[in-house]
Amino acid sequence: MNALVRESLFGRLSNFLTNSKFFPYPELEAPKIKALSVSASVSATSSTSTAPEPIQQFLVEFSGPDDPDTPRNWSKLAKTLVMLDVMFLNFSFYAASAIFTPSITGIEEQFGATTAEGTLGLSLFVIAYGIGPLFLSPLSNLPAIGRTPVYVLGSLVFCLFNIGTALGKNIETILILRFFGGLFGSAPISVGGATLMEVYGPSEVPYAIALYAIFGTLVIERWNTWTASLWLLAGITAFTTLFIFFLLPETLSSNILLRRAQRLRTQTGNSLYRSQSEMDTPTTSFGTMIFKQTVNDFKLSCMDPVFVNIHTMLIYGILYLWFEFFPFVFDGIYHFTPIEQALAFLGILVGAVTSVVAYVLWLHFSYQPRASRPDTSIEPEARLVPGQIGAICIPICLFIFAWTSRPGVHWIVPIIGTAFFAPGFYLTFQSILNYLGESYPRHVASVFAGNTFFRSSFGGALPLAAPRMLQSLGIGWASSTLGFISIAMLPLPFILERYGKRLRSWSKFAN
Known part of the structure; x- marks a missing residue:
């Protein structure tokens, strides 16, 4: 536990201020020597260059596969806390999109905003967390x-922006603060997957957007104000910031070795x-390193896995656009109250729980037994099998939702249809991100x-098209259009x- 706190941002700052007396490190053994040649030196009195002379550098590395400082060798307690840290971060951040949705109506009423302006609070947030x-x-x-300073400072700034949004006095302030x-x-979606792979291997947090939609609406109904969800979100992120400040250890190996x-x-x-x-970079400036890393990340994203990225891009767009159809169906057609509209997301929640259980069972009974055989080499493509099932579930969901959302059909039928979206979304993303x-x-973080x-x-961007799409096509053909797109991606x-x-x-980047 001492090592866990020592590697957190709190422990690192404490040791920086006390010269490593607060959480002392154990004595280190001298590492092996590595010869490194430098450029030829030129004498001030001669035009003849001397031959390069090797400089003896003491290369600091992990002592071996069992080095206790290697994240994958940490104790079960440390790994569990890292998992909880990343889960808290993801939950608090992803909640910010769904939990804001019930506030849109209140914002429109208080500030006289249009539906498009209210929806921008969601759209700008989602676009911004793609740029971040x-x-x-x-x-x-x-x-x-x-990793750790990026997590903690990002969570702190995020908390402050949520407070500022709740205190906003006009629609422009709200939209700007939502974007920033x-x-x-x-930060959690920027490097969360990389952190978990550095400790465990590929893993993602289960799909939980329906839970946050329900939770946010319940809070608004209780306190009857659109700012309630934002104050709730600020409280969640404040707790998360404190939790990770004290209990999130550093997992980036190059940072661990640099400090060693x-x-x-x-x-x-x-x-x-x-x-x-x-x-590797003895004299490179900080700004240059950031620029080079950013350019390399973007090049990698647009070159190697671009088809995979386009696939997930379309699924994500369908998700957010389709969610905008829910008020049209459950308010406009079935005349649900706000609480009942939020409970309509329970179909997705049930599907999410089912898909998570099914995925874990597949790992335990199918994938892991094959991967554990010493004479078997499992390629990354084996991870795509659940995604193939998920790709089939998405159009099933969209077509059921399209043609059962009508007054003559009981409301439970389209809700049953929504349950197919969770396994489609979850299994597809789980497979692709693991792949x-x-x-x-x-280059996992990149x-x-x-x-x-x-x-x-x-x-x-797509949610902004929902009102015009529903007005032109109606719910049947609007949802079916998304279904046809998902069939093309299947x-x-x-x-x-x-x-x-x-x-x-x-x-040249792939394994």
Whole structure:
């Protein structure tokens, strides 16, 4: 437990201020020596260059596969707390989109805003958290910074923007603060997957958007104000910020080794101890490193996994656009009260629980037994099998919802149809993100950041089309249009399973 707190931002700041006396580190053994050549030196009295002379550098590395500082060698308690930290971060951030939705009507009434302006509070937030990873992910990849400061500072700023939004006096302030809240609060989706892979391997938080929609609406009904959900969100993020400040250890290996090298220089008085990151970029400026990392992230996202990113982009767009149909159906057709409209999301929640259980059972009884065989090599494409089932579930959901949402059909039928969306969404994303993580293990944070940019930019813009779409097509053909798009996307996981290995063999980034 001492090591866990010592590696948190609280522990690192405490040791910085007390010269490592608050949470002392154990003595380190001297690492192996690595010879490093420098450029030729030129004498001031001669025009003849001397030959390069090797400089003895003490390369600081992990002592071996069992090094206790390696994140995957941490105790079960430490790993469990990391998992809880990332879950809290994801829950508090993803809640901010769904929990805001019930506030839109109140904002429109109080500030005289149009429906499009009210919906912008959701759209700008989603678009912003697609942009945020493009600079937060490179920032967290820098050995001098690491993951933890990005998490903590991002969560703190996100909390402050939520408070500012709740105190907003006009629609312009609310929209601006929602955008910047999404921009700076996107740390968990920028690097959350990378953190979990550094500790466990690929893993994602289960689908929970329906729960937050219910929770947010219940709070608004209780206190009868649109700001209630934002104050609730500020409270959640304040708790999360404190929790991760004290109990989220650093997982970036290059940062761990950089700080180990710094301790060795202090412990021995020998300035030749260097981590690999210090040897690679001895004189590169901070701004240059950020710029290069950002450009590399964007290049990687637009080159290798671009078809996968387009696929998730379309699914994400369908998700957010389809959710805008719910008030039209359950208020306009079935005349539900606000609480009943929120409870209509229970179909999605039931489907989410079912899909999570099914996915865990598939891992336990099918994937893990094959992966644990010493004579078997499992390719990343094996992760796509659940996604193939998910790709089939999405159009089933959309067509049922399209043609049963009418006064002559009982309201339970379209709600049953919505249950198919959760396994479609969850299984597809679980498969694709695990596939990306295993295909690009050296660039996992960059790949996840690029995927987030693609899907969130599209997902944030599409809800604005919902009113015109429903007005022109009606619920039947509007939802069916999304169903036809999902059918067109259906073959991709099957194609990727068959040809993914060949595509990876052409890449300089893939494993």
